[in-house]
Amino acid sequence: MQIEPFKVEIWMNEWETQCTYNLAETCVASITVEELLALSGGSADxxxxxxxxxxxxxxxxxxxxxxxxxxxxxxxxxxxxxxxxxxxxxxxxxxxxxxxxxxxxxxxxxxxxxxxxxxxxxxxxxxxxxxxxxxxxxxxxxxxxxxxxxxxxxxxxxxxxxxxxxxxxxxxxxxxxxxxxxxxxxxxxxxxxxxxxxxxxxxxxxxxxxxxxxxxxxxxxxxxxxxxxxxxxxxxxxxxxxxxxxxxxxxxxxxxxxxxxxxxxxxxxxxxEVLARSHEITRGNLALLEAWIAKEPKVSWVKPRAGTTAMLKLNIPVTAREFCIDLVTKTGVMLTPGDAFDMEGYARIGFANDTQTLTEGLAALSEYLATHYST
Structure with missing residues (x-):
């Protein structure tokens, strides 16, 4: 059976172990067994x-x-x-x-x-x-x-x-x-x-x-x-x-x-209990992302109403893949290029990881945009 290469999974497999700030992550920040037991009212016992x-x-x-x-x-x-x-x-x-x-x-x-x-x-x-x-x-x-x-x-x-x-x-x-x-x-x-x-x-x-x-x-x-x-x-x-x-x-x-x-x-x-934790993360982090986008002239979006990801529209003179490769290579910030979804000119960002990773990753992304695409 012939099947097309799975574009987004190929991208994730190539870069997610090499990045510092995984803003391509799509899961709400993963929990440990200990955290799961605590959320369920149990313990390690x-x-x-x-x-x-x-x-x-x-x-x-x-x-x-x-x-x-x-x-x-x-x-x-x-x-x-x-x-x-x-x-x-x-x-x-x-x-x-x-x-x-x-x-x-x-x-x-x-x-x-x-x-x-x-x-x-x-x-x-x-x-x-x-x-x-x-x-x-x-x-x-x-x-x-x-x-x-x-x-x-x-x-x-x-x-x-x-x-x-x-x-x-x-x-x-x-x-x-x-x-x-x-x-x-x-x-x-x-x-x-x-x-x-x-x-x-x-x-x-x-x-x-x-x-x-x-x-x-x-x-x-x-x-x-x-x-x-x-x-x-x-x-x-x-x-x-x-x-x-x-x-x-x-x-x-x-x-x-x-x-x-x-x-x-x-x-x-x-x-x-698990969903309450997820809502705290996704809703708080989306507010942080919205404030960041408001200050970035090279980025626009349709604000998500659900999910853990958003598509960033990039006003830059290179392809989204070129942008994403250069970004992760130079800063450690990982996004997913829009061509993985046949959406050239966009990059997917995940906002449901831990807040520190999101905050630091967005700061590094801002510095990269200011350095490379300020005009």
Whole structure:
């Protein structure tokens, strides 16, 4: 099977271990096991319970404890609807492999995580993309979406909150998208790995699986829950999709690790506490980033309403990749060039890491801009 190189992951693999200030990070600042136990009201003494855990395969589809905790993140889902995966990245792969066949029409809303157009292309689907525009606040143009669906559209894929722009599609627009998908009987796959990061209220936005019978949600522990190292994600999907997901999953997963399952369950059973920490970081850091941008004449943006990243529009005479390579080489500040998302002239910045890294990284970025692009 031929597939396109994964541009953003190649960039991250090349530079994230070489930088000083990782402003390309997309996860809310990761937590330790000790911090997780503290957030859940426990202590290191609770680890003694793991000593009797037999490290077998465990529950193949995910433990009932974990799937119950996942179901509580949704309005109308039960554990039978949930399949646990190796991160959201595996969840996305499994859904595309389960649904898409050669010749199917797939509509992907971009920019997005590259899986959502490169995997169906590798399956020889007919892939159409709908580009989000800055003038629309990086929200989908519904008339354009309506014009692009076809009678044979099998799947419409998108991220909400959006990766990389941080745009947030709220319930009325989601319901309009449901109507468009339903008009041709298409599935709606929403990669919701950043769900829970809205800048107001409890941070939660409606899930597509609670709005549409053919909605599919993928998500995981990496971004908002700060536990990327667990490599735990999930798929919530209609029964016919879930059955196919399970068939494909047998070939590449069997089960997630029992210890991973255990700690993911602890985190989700105390989701309110974990999310409160995430909100403190993302909301405080976004305010810092907004103040920084207001003082930088070479940078503009559409302020994110959710997520952990923003796209910086660069008013400079070089490509974004040239800029990002020179920046990280000379200052240790790592951004992600926009061409990783087919958005030349932009760079993605992550603002959910620890506040000291963000503050020091922005100061170094300001000095670099003043030195190299002051006129």
């Amino acid at each position: 609770d680890l003694s319970g793991l000593l009797q855990m037999k490290l077998t395969y465990g529950d193949i589809e995910g433990s009932p404890r974990l799937r119950t905790a996942i179901a509580n993140l949704y309005a109308n889902q039960c554990i039978e609807d949930i399949t646990v995966t190796h991160g959201t990245i595996a969840a996305n792969m499994l859904v595309h492999k389960a649904i898409v066949e050669p010749g199917d029409h797939v509509l992907s809303i971009v920019p997005t995580y590259q899986q959502h157009y490169s995997i169906p292309k590798s399956i020889q689907a007919d892939v159409t993309t709908l580009a989000l525009r800055e003038e629309d606040g990086f929200l989908p143009n519904l008339e354009a979406l309506k014009a692009l669906v076809k009678p044979n559209t099998k799947l419409i894929a998108f991220t909400n909150p959006n990766n990389p722009t941080g745009a947030l599609i709220e319930r009325p627009m989601l319901e309009d998208m449901v109507d468009i998908a339903d008009s041709v009987g298409a599935y709606l796959l929403c990669d919701e790995v950043y769900r829970g990061t809205a800048q107001v209220g409890d941070g939660m936005s409606p899930s597509i699986v609670d709005l549409y019978a053919k909605g599919i949600s993928t998500a995981g522990m990496s971004k908002v829950f700060s536990l990327a190292g667990l490599r735990v994600g999930w798929v919530i999907a209609p029964q016919e999709v879930r059955e196919q997901v399970l068939i494909h999953r047998d070939y590449d997963t069997i089960s997630v690790g029992m210890i991973n399952d255990h700690f993911a369950a602890i985190a989700l059973e105390h989701a309110d």
